[in-house]
Every structure is written in structure tokens, then in C-alpha cells.
Amino acid sequence: MQDFLAYTVLGLCLGSVYAIAATGLVVTYSTSGVFNFAHGAVATMSALIFWQLRFDWDVPAPIAIVLTVCVFAPLIGLLLEIVVIRGLQGTSEVTRLVTPIALLLGVNGAATWIWFRSGSRNIVPKKFFGGSKVDILGQAVFYHQLIGVALAVLIAGALYILLFRTRMGVTMRATVDDRSLLMLNGGRPDRMSMFSWAIGAALAGLAGVLLSPQQGALQIFALTLLIFDAYPAAIVGRLRSVPLAYAGAMVLGLSKLYFDWASDAGQKWLALRNMRNAIPALLLFGALLILPQDRLRGAIVARTRERFRVPTMRQAVAWGGVLIAVIWMLQTLMSGAAVISLANGMSLSLLAISLVLLTGYAGEINLAIFTFAGIALIAAWQFDVGPGGLATKESLSVPAILLAICVCAVVGGLIALPALRLRGLYLGLATFAFGIVVNQLVFLQTASLHANIFGLKFTVNLFTTGSLTMPKPHWFGINFNDQRNFLMLMTVMFALIGIGLIALRRSAYGRMVVAMKDSPAACATLGLNVTRLKLGVFMLSSGISGLGGLMWACQQRTLANNNGFDGFQSLTLFLIAVVGGIGYVSGALLAGIFLSVLSVVGPNVLNKLGADYPGLHWLFVSTLGNFTKFVGPALVGIGLGKNPTGIAEQVMEGFRPLRRTPGAAAVWGLGIFGLWILAWQEVIGNWTFAVAVILSAVLVPMIIKALYPDKYIEEELAIHGEDLDQIGLGRPFRLSDQAMLDNALGIVPPPREVSHVAP
């Protein structure tokens, strides 16, 4: 009993720090409508700043904490709000979720760059008051922990009063409810949003400083994950209620400590020794189950800036063929190492393509895409290889692939079920939590699991040796262990899935899925069972990610259980897929290739340049290399607010002049083909070929625009419209403008007449 009370005291102390972090999340969400995924990163950055001040610059603790929590952390919050968050007005829920993910990666990347770029730094945070303790109910409690308890109570009380009892609090909450109405009433939403982000960041900073001594040596991603643990508490408060978030934090702290108490700190049950780390995610699931049904959302998307065009089936098939041809031509020119990089990229594209259906078409979110890859790997490995090892099987079999797809689809359905009645954000968080639980309890499971069900004894080995080796296929007499063959196999798979997805998008089912994204409320009033459709889409998408994930695992061949399953890699791929253009198959292709280029090829090229030109080593390796490695993915994500439709759309826009002049396009295509033949025959070098292709891709559309301005302008106007008030000021008024004005005013002839009116 004494033990139990002692653990209760410690649980409340831990819960208090979570409460500080969780209330910070509540403040930012309830006043800006953005779930701040970067909260943990801001906490980590603040903790590092604090320990920099304390250890390296010997600033006294009270001054250091005031500087960190009241100056640096709020400044980070302000900066994020002004530079990034403000640009998210009028974007979809997906973009508003992804941008903070980019911030998370960016802030963590920046922290790594500043403090850990050499990789050997050892910062060991200490407790306040030198670890002095006081005895409470037989448990020695550090002053450090008591400070946390006192601050948590004070902060929760102060925030509750601020948000619900002051005029400023009402204005802050009004900012997220109706920004324009608030402005009409003399409110200043920008200022309120800045203020709330500053408070949120200050609270994250405080939580970071208080939690950091728990860790031993400070590790960036581990500390960020510690702050992630507080997220379920904020969810208990539906991201809006400070008292509920506080209560949730206490439940969380107590649950962790009671688990320690019951399991002798994880020693009692070996199979559950990582359970402590999974408790927050399990609580998140529990919180999602008890949350009341969300009201069916109306057409929020109608007011957002994302627009995705749908290709025709002919275009889809043609582009699928072009992709296969181009990859085949490219691999003939590439070295073995380059082919591996491209194949890595293609395997990531195969994973990302499942998001086109789920997020691009249906507007739902999966933040555990690599978890499905891991599950597919385990399913196929158990079926094809088993404990006997590779000697028994040297080819991935089709039944193993089908099994992996089915297992992923079923698991996806089970995970999505509790969250489907809620908004997309909660589904995203549920999947993220699921990823963490599976990582802790399955992927990091090195013990053999023995079970005895109804007298049937069996043993399951998951990652007993810490890694699994998966054979590549050997089908139709083709050995796909050859990296070039496997690249082509994945390319064909990608093209087929892409064509299939476009066919699905153009079908009645696809229209329903898109309609559901645009207005679930309208769909329900037309008789559509929105929950069932969402479930179907989630299962289908999980199945596709199972296939993609298995191909990714085969591409890696031997996959360690710490290889990207901790959640951050899933966040990165989701982020890059949205940046690539989540509504387009080509966006998924760009995402995979881009991620591979950014994480491997980019730094390699810069390292080579640094080695070739030692005088510029500081530029290529120390600056550009680290920048690409640490903050590159984040930066592209942060730019998303400016162009929420993604890069694929911009690329297509760039090539639009070619579509209007098929003759010129054909000449350009032939030119590229000619260059490839020259490179293939080694008449010109690969770099010459690459530079020529890139230059021509940039220059040819510009030249066509200059040569055929009328064709281009007509189309430009038809697509983008023009500021109607300005027509005739910057250029002569044309008859076609009359049609456009009629059109805009709704007194129109059919649209095709616009292009038939002579200029």
C-alpha cells in the first residue's frame, strides 16, 4: 500500500509536467485551429537553449529559466506564427496538419544542426535545487518535481481564467470560430493568434525544461517523443478544455507510474517491457473512443484553395507508359549505386501512392504508413521465410503478397474504426498513436512470444534477432534480385496502381469518395453511409500501403526493427507526399523520388563536391549538406501554405504550353530521345545528358510561350481567370473579355463560346 501511495505521488508529479505541455497545446488549438505537432520540437529546442545557458554560459538557473520560458520560447512561437501559421488561412485540414509536421522536423533538424551535428555531444540535464528531496507519503520527491506540480496548477488556473473569463480570452477563441467576423467587430485576429502561439510555445518550453532531466543524456527525438506523450491529455480535453486536459494529464502520469508499480518497472512481464512507452498512445485510443460523435462536417473544403484536376483514362494510360519507358531509359544510363537510389525512391513512391486515395481523394489521414510497411513485412516474412531463414525460400511469393495486403487492410480497418466517426485530425492522431504502439509492442519485440490457446501451444518470433531479411521476387524466370529488374518491376507496379486509382477516381465510387471529402454532411443527406465509405477507403488504402511497404522492405532486403518505425519517417513521407501533390498520382511519384534524392543523393553529391573542392568544403558539406540533411524536408513543407495543391500541379502548369502545341512537344520529345541515344552510346556523358534535359525542360515551355502568346494567354485566362476589374487596363480590351465578364456575372452563353470568340 505504501508503495502504491508513493507511486501515486510520483504519477501526479509526472502528470503535472504533461499538464503543462497539454494545456499549451489546448491554447494554440483553441485559438488558432491548428494542432501544433511541433509542440514537442519547441519543447526540445527550449530545453537545449536552457542547458546551453546553464552549462556552456554558466547563467544562474532562475535567470536561464526566465530567459528560456519568457523570451526564447515565446519568440520561437511568434516566429512560427508570423512566418508559417498565418499563411494557412483557407487551406484544408490536411495542409493545416502537415505544416506543423514540417515545423516539427524543421525545428528538430535545426536543433540537431546547432547542437549535435558532430554527433558526439553529451548534455546531461540536472534537476533544480541539485536534486534536493522532500519526503511525501514515504516517497522521496525532488523539489524539481514539486515545482512542476505547483506550476501546473497555477498555469491551468490562469489559462482557464484567461480563456473563459476575460475579454481577451473570448477574442482569442473567436479567432478560430470566425476570423472575418471578428475583424468586422474590431478584433485583431493576427495579434491574438500571435499571442496564443507565444503562450503555447512558452508552455512547451517549460515542459521541455522540466522533463529533460528524466532522460539522462539529452537526445532530441527522444525528448520530442516524451512531449508527444502529453498529446493524449490534450485530446481528452477535445483540444479545447483546459480542466479536462489537466485531468487527462494526471490520468496519463498515474497510468505510467502504476504500470511501473505493477510490473516492477517492466521487469515482471518481458513481452510487455516496452508497454510503458505505449501507454500514452493506448490512452489516446481510449480517449477517442469516449469522445462524443462529431457533428457531420459541412463544406469547409469549398472555401479552401486546393484544386486537383483528374486526368482522362487515355492520359493516365499514356503517362503510365511514358513513366515505364523513361525509367527504363534512365536506368540504362545509371551506375549501380544510382539505380539503388532510384529504386529506393520508387519503393517510397509505392508507399506514398496509397495516400493519394486516402488523403488526396478522401481527405482522410494516415500518419503510420511505415507501420503498415512493417506489418506487411512481418506477414509476408512469416509466410514465406519463417524462423528457418532465407535458405528455405529465395523468392517472395504471390500468396505472401496477397496475405500482406489482406492483413494490412484488416488492421487498417480495425484501427480506423474508433476514429471514423470523428474528424480527420483525430483519425490522423489515432494512426500515429497506433504506429507508436505497434513499434513498442511488436517491432521492438525481441522476445519470443509463447501462447497457449485452448491447449494449442505456439511460439511467435517477431524481430527476435532485431531484423528481418526479405527475399526479392523471382517470377517468370526473371531474377528480381537484379536491382535494375526490381526497379522496373516496382515501376510497372506503380504505373498499374496509378492507372487503377485514376480509374477509381473517375468511377461512381470515386465521385462518392470525393463528394465525401467535400461535404460529408451533404453526402449523408443524400443517403450515403459516410462511415462505411470511409472505412472501405481506409482499408483499401491500407492494403495498397501493405503492397508498397512490402516492396520497400524487399528493396531494403534486411530491415532492422529500429529502421524508421518510430513515427518520424511516417510523418516525413506524409509531409513530402502532400508537398508533392497529394491529389495526384504524379505527386506520389515525386514524393518518393524527392525523399530519396533529399536524404541520400543530395548529401552524397554535396559531399563529393566538398571532397573535389576542399576550399569550398565549408559551403558544400558544412552548410548546404547539413542544411539539406537537417532542414530540407521541413522547408519544402513549410512552403506548403503558399501552394497547398503541391509541386505536381506546378510542374504540370509549367508544361502547359507544350499541350497547346503538340507539334513542338513532339519535336522536344524526339530531341530528348536523340540525346538519350547519344548518352546510351556514350557519345555524350551522363551529366551532359542530365543538364541538357533539365535546361530544355525549363527553356522549351518558355520559348513556346514567347512564340505562341495568343494560344497560351487564351488558356491561361480560361484556367486562372483574371482580375476582372483590371481587364483592359494593362492590355487592349478583346471580344473574348466580354464573354468572360458575361460568364462571371452569370449571364452567359455556354463556356465553349469563350474560346470561339475571335480575339
Place this chain on the structure above:
Amino acid sequence: MSLLECRNVGMKFGGAAALSEVNVTAEAGTITGLIGPNGAGKTTLFNCITGLLDPTAGQIILDGKDITALPPFKRARGGVARTFQRLELFTSLTVRENVQVAGEIRNRWGSRRGRVDPSDECARVLEMLGLTELADRDVSEIPTGMARRVEMGRALMTRPRILLLDEPASGQDEQETEEFGELLIQLCADGTAILLVEHDVSLVMRVCSYIQVLDFGRIIATGTPSDIQTNQAVLDAYLGEDQHA
């Protein structure tokens, strides 16, 4: 027996009562007007009838069956269709697709006999609503008045027994409104009940056989158009008690 009956429906948001003991009925083959000043609770009542809000009191009865506890999609399958005051269009789709997808949704739950050919039915509805020329335009590009017709076309594709129209004439000019009124009369000729929320009082007076007036969440008057025009409580609600004496 009325096709649709709202019995003592109440809806509270926190402490504020948006609807109190509202009794509204709609008969098959007739157009019933539901009017009232802004904020009277008309759209809230529509949300309660279609299941987007769960009323805090009372019952919704469709053709003698209590549908109060049914989710929105089941009510729609029972024959309730609506348009929205604040447009709820599928902005990723064209005008034609917006209408067609409603038929496709219907085919998922309609009986085999009641299935429609979505593209044929869609063409017929677009023609009836005067939308054929705009059919291949993105729905986000068309003027509001036309967009309201798209919503109506979408609702018609489900072959509803009762159609709830929330300010369908706003954004339309005088002539269009007149044509629209004729269209409503045509629609209810085959037995469809229409519950019409509309601020264009002349349209309401012209097409409705019966009118119910909501104010501050309560029904303050019911009767034929001529009854309503002279009803003291209605005049008070619209013009203020001192303004029309």
C-alpha cells in the same frame, strides 16, 4: 395523416434554446412554407429533420414512423432530401457530376426496381432546372443562384418524398424566381411534399398552400397565405410591435 410531422421539437445549444416545442407538418403533394425572421430557427429545424442535429426534445415522424433516432443517411433513404442555406456543393466535381453522384449514391441503397440510370436521370434533371449549358463547368465557378439549383437537382436525384428547400430562390433574379415557383408547383404535382424556407415572401405567398411562421424558436402562426398576411403576431415579428400600428 401528414407525411412529415415535427412534434414538440426542441433544440438547445448550451443554455440557448434555438427551438422550443415546434410543431410543423408537411402534406404529400403540397408546398408548405416555413417563414420567419433571421435567427428564428428555420435552418436548425431542417438540421433536426435531416438528422444533422439531434433535437433535445420532441419527435420527427415520417409517414407515421418515428425517425428521430435514425442517422441522416437512413432518413435520406426514407425519402427526406434537402438543400442548404449555406451551400454544401461538392466543389471538386463539375455541375453534372454533382447531380449524377446523387443518383449513384441512390443506386447503392435504392431497391433494384427503383434504380436509375444516373447519367440519363442527371441529363433530365439538369434540363428541367435549366442547367444543361453549365453542366461541364466546375461547380465552384457558377453564380450562387445556379449553384442553388444544382443543390436542388442533387436532392431530386434521390427521388425524395419530402424535399426541404432552404432559401432556394436567393441569388436568382425576378424572372428566374417566377420560373422557379412554377417548377416547384410541377414538382409537387406527383405527390412530393415540399417544405420551403424562403425570404422572398411573394414567392412563398404564391406557391404555398399552407404557411407556418417561426420566431425565436417557436411557431407563432399557421394558416393559409391570406391568413398569415393579416396575422397580428406575424406582423409584430416582422415589423416590430410599434411599427405597423
